[in-house]
Amino acid sequence: MVQYNSDFLQPLKLVATIKQNVAESNVRPTNKQSLIKNDHIYKGVYEGWYSVADEAYLSENEVIEIDDKDGNKVKVAYDSKHPVVWTKEDNYMFKLSKFKDGLTEWLDQGVIHPQKFEVMVRQWVDDLEDLSVSRQRNRLTWGIPVPGDNTQTIYVWLDALVNYLTVSGYPNESHDWPPDCHVVGKDILRFHAIYWPAFLLAAGLPLPKRIQSHSHFLVDNTKMSKSRGNVIDPFERVDRYTADGLRYFLLKTGVPHADCNYSDLKALDCLNNDLADKLGNLLNRCTSRKINTNFPDLFPALNQEILETKFSPEDVKMYKSLQQLPDMVDEHYNEYNIYKVIECVMMYIKWANKLIADNKPWQLKKKEEDLQFLKCLIHVVMETLRVNGIILQPIVPNLTDQLLGRLGIPSNERMVKNIHFGSKEISERRLGKSDGVLYPKIVTSNKPS
CATH class of the missing domain: 1.10.730.10 (Isoleucyl-tRNA Synthetase; Domain 1)
Incomplete structure (x- = not known):
């Protein structure tokens, strides 16, 4: 993910005035202004599984039941194995389900690589539901308040993804968008291959020309995690192997289409x-x-x-x-x-x-x-x-x-x-x-x- 720059807050400040007449603005409409203006966001009720650690709502297919350390049956996210809870709350919703045809047309251009991940993305597109793009602020106090509604916080991925635009120079006329390629980890592929292109379609902006997804380096066939204590320190390995040595090893053993073990x-x-x-x-x-x-x-x-x-x-x-x-x-x-x-x-x-x-x-x-x-x-x-x-x-x-x-x-x-x-x-x-x-x-x- 590209890091925030000093210009990132500008489009967010503009969002704070929803009733602003865009035609009178001195800048072009931002992504989220366009979503509101074009009636792609509405107030609704979300009910379903939620992973606090992943900050994500999950469908039934993305939740499994396992035994915890005490032998109790618990529901967890399939990918991360983080616990999930059933939640029901008022949120602002994005009409994601409207963009199945637009996403399919984009996918037909062969934009997802490797091909195995395209299969996964198409399955997600076939099962689109409207997306909650806010959280109740009493539960999520950090983050940017929804303009005009301080009881809600803007969904972090909606804000974070907009930074790709601002880094490219948007909303200035000289901005360099769209990118030739987004390189992302497979665990955030849904956000970059479903949510982000849908937001861009809704805002009338061109989509990335390619999404290159990569797999993970594991340790003992387990995803690295600070809580598990199995994180590899790259700085220590650079001291041991040199920067070129570490690059060489990771690029030789790390294949985009499958996880591999670091050793x-x-x-x-x-x-x-x-x-x-x-x-x-x-x-x-x-x-x-x-x-x-x-x-x-x-x-x-x-x-x-x-x-x-x-x-x-x-x-x-x-x-x-x-x-x-x-x-x-x-x-x-x-x-x-x-x-x-x-x-x-x-x-x-x-x-x-x-x-x-x-x-x-x-x-x-x-x-x-x-x-x-x-x-x-x-x-x-x-x-x-x-x-x-x-x-x-x-x-x-x-x-x-x-x-x-x-x-x-x-x-x-x-x-x-x-x-x-x-x-x-x-x-x-x-x-x-x-x-x-x-x-x-x-x-x-x-x-x-």
Whole structure:
């Protein structure tokens, strides 16, 4: 959720004067002014299940019965497992049920990703009921009073969602709305894929072009909760793994469509294996003076003839496929499947490491007749690192900056378009200075969870 900015209160202050003549206002109608003006809100009675902790009313399908710690049967919210109570009270209601057709038309544009969440949203749309958009103030004292009725508090999600508009510059003419994509957790998908677009439809405003929902990181298959004491401290993990390391692990193991378990043991294994042993070791091996004694600190040019005659057909095919890699990972990035980007990259990094192991450059350097083959081998490995370093920049920006700098790649040649320069266009060039080990192996005395 975008944090409140200093302009957020302005539209709320305007709401306080419901009878204000909008035509005479110096600003365009806000979301909630439009809802009132267009007769989408009415005073009614709500009766049903309510979760205080979730601040949400729930349908019968969203409530289950479980045994509490004392063996008593209790009703709880299906998703959060928080207790619910049956409540009946006067509220202001939003005519959500009127917007089934508009929401369906929006969904038909394929705006919900991943697709499994679209199925869920369509089920909600099929069962729309009018939405309570206020709470009795004697029960909910914090929050903004309903304009003209101090006995009611505006429903927090109605207020909070409006902030997307204000952050975009609304109601100024120069506002940047709608967004290309909203990234939200699956537990607040209903608010962003049902309530928010319905509010926007009612206000006559365009809808987001895409809703990207993501799943959760669990601990021992349980949602993190301060009350349970199973919360992972991200700041402590950044100190332990570095910011890039933590980003890499979370993006590799966190898939949008399914929950996954966080584990420090898995993090240690992943980072030591991928970043230290594979990526870092590969950079160290191909830039080591122990191997490149005849041409130290150089990114050699490619000898096409040697590539075609000295390497296996499978290795030549793999190397040439580097030029198609940007197109391959572009779809994964666009679908927010970052773990698939990492899978593609690590496939090439593992292959390049195998090239080093199979061809033993530390032996090739000993014979004059093998030096051209050695230079070609080093070029292939460095080029593999260059291409994949560019691709990995959004995932591990600090590590890739160090990697590309060591390979002597200037900052103006690190865009995706530069990958398509092709190996044959990279002439022999000097390497950059070494900043030491790319990603030191993690050794910890703390017992990992």
